[in-house]
Amino acid sequence: MPLHFELVTPEKLVRSEEVYMVVVPGTEGEFGVLGGHAPLMSTIRDGAVRVFKTEGAQAEEIVVRGGFAEVSAEGLTVLAEHVTD
Amino acid sequence: MASLKELKNRIKSVKSTQKITKAKQMVAAAKLRRAQAAAEAARPYAERLAKVMGSLAGKVRGESGPLLLRGTGSNQRHMLVVVNTDKGLCGGLNANIVKAAKAKARELIAQGKTVEFYLVGRKGRAPIKRDFADRINKHFDTSNVRDPGFEEAETIASELIAMFDQGKFDVAHLVYPQFKSALSQDPTVQQLIPVPRPEETATASATAQAGAVVEYEPDEEAILAELLPRYVRTQLFGALLELAASEQGASMTAMDNATRNAGDLINKLTIQYNRSRQAAITTELIEIIAGAEAL
Structure with missing residues (x-):
């Protein structure tokens, strides 16, 4: 079950794609989000969000600052103020 | 003869x-297209943030909320954040913004409140100084950057929030032009701080009814406290984008x-x-x- 992942900054929508898993550096510890994850809202500490396109694939790291993650039925949305690929 | x-x-x-x-x-027409595209691109972030705020606001009720949401409890000292352009040649745009700001200031003064100005952009400075010379708190200069963007919004927001935390004012209003079309830009006055309590969104109550329990990490209040300054920044950024689009639109019409x-x-x-x-x-x-x- 793929996960719909969106990464949004105030300037633009950076990513909107189907991925396998995303590991998010939450303020209270890292957590991985797979498809069908329970609804969750968490603040993010500055660090790298790791995106796994497919199972076992090489992780792609996106460094975010000032972030916030929301998991809902639609998927994972990361709101970040600054993003460096 | x-x-x-x-x-x-x-x-x-x-x-x-x-x-x-x-x-x-012609330059304005080309720049207008770019400014509109930038405003368009900023929409998803603002929408999602507003949605999240809406679903959180329902959870945090009463007087317990963070300072930015519930305010200082008094309604005496007002701060007007007036967003103007740096360059002229854009018809009556700046005059209209200043007019709206002055009208609001007079209304507040008539009610016995104190009013201060926080000016952004060069063109609002002289006309406001003429009437309210002793009330200008700060002038934020944007003339050295080509397109005021999120960084400027961030700086302005953090200065405002710092002033608010020090108790320098109770309520902040944002005066900016709302871009309707190249022909019309409406000066708008909007409350910035304390953040107006967001409406509980329909989707939020729908999920609550469906029984889906959202987990919060850390808790609702901590998240809200974190998101409120961000919301203020987004509002300011939005105002700067609207201003950019309005400037080019007004300039295009005036030059035509x-x-x-x-x-x-x-x-x-x-x-x-x-x-x-x-x-x-x-x-x-x-x-x-x-x-x-x-x-």
């Missing part, structure tokens, strides 16, 4: 002015009018030029004929 030579020079100068206004109009006026003026001057040329020829002919008859 102006001489032929004078008229000719006049026509030449109006023509070159027309060229300038035409060029400026100027180009058309210059065209009318050239026509009028050309007719006058031709008339006086013909009159000169006629006079000359009469003189020759009269001379020939006298012989």
Whole structure:
């Protein structure tokens, strides 16, 4: 079950794609989000969000600052103020 | 009656002015498209943030919320954040923004409140200084950056929030032009701090009814406290984007009018030029004929 992942900054929508898993550096510890994850809202500490396109694939790291993650039925949305690929 | 030579020079100068206004109009049209695209691109973030705030606001009720949401409890000292452009040549845009800001300031003063100004952009400075010279708190300069963006919004927001935390004011209003079309930009006054309690969104209550329990990490209040400054920043960023689009739109319209006026003026001057040329020829002919008859 793929996960719909969106990464949004105030300037633009950076990513909107189907991925396998995303590991998010939450303020209270890292957590991985797979498809069908329970609804969750968490603040993010500055660090790298790791995106796994497919199972076992090489992780792609996106460094975010000032972030916030929301998991809902639609998927994972990361709101970040600054993003460096 | 102006001489032929004078008229000719006049026509030449109006023509070159027309060229300038035409060029400026085309530049504004191109920049407007870019500004609109930027405003468009910023929408998803603002929408999602508003959605999250809406679903959180329902959870945190009463007087317990963070300072930015519940305010200082008093409503005495007001801060007006007025967003203006740095450059002119955009018709009545800045005048309208300043007018709206002054109207709001007068209304607040009439109610016995104190008012201070926080000015962004160069063009609002002089007209507001004329009426409220001693009330200008700070002037934020954006003239050294090409397109004010999120970084500027961040700086302004953090300064405002710092002032709010120090108790320098109770309520902040944001005055900015809302871009409707190239022809109309409405100056808007909007409360910035304390953040107006967001409406509980329909989706939030729908998920609550469906029984889906959202987990919060850390808790609702901590997240809200974290998101509120971000919301203020987004509001300011939005205002800057609206301003950029409005500036280019207003400039385009103003320059279009100027180009058309210059065209009318050239026509009028050309007719006058031709008339006086013909009159000169006629006079000359009469003189020759009269001379020939006298012989």
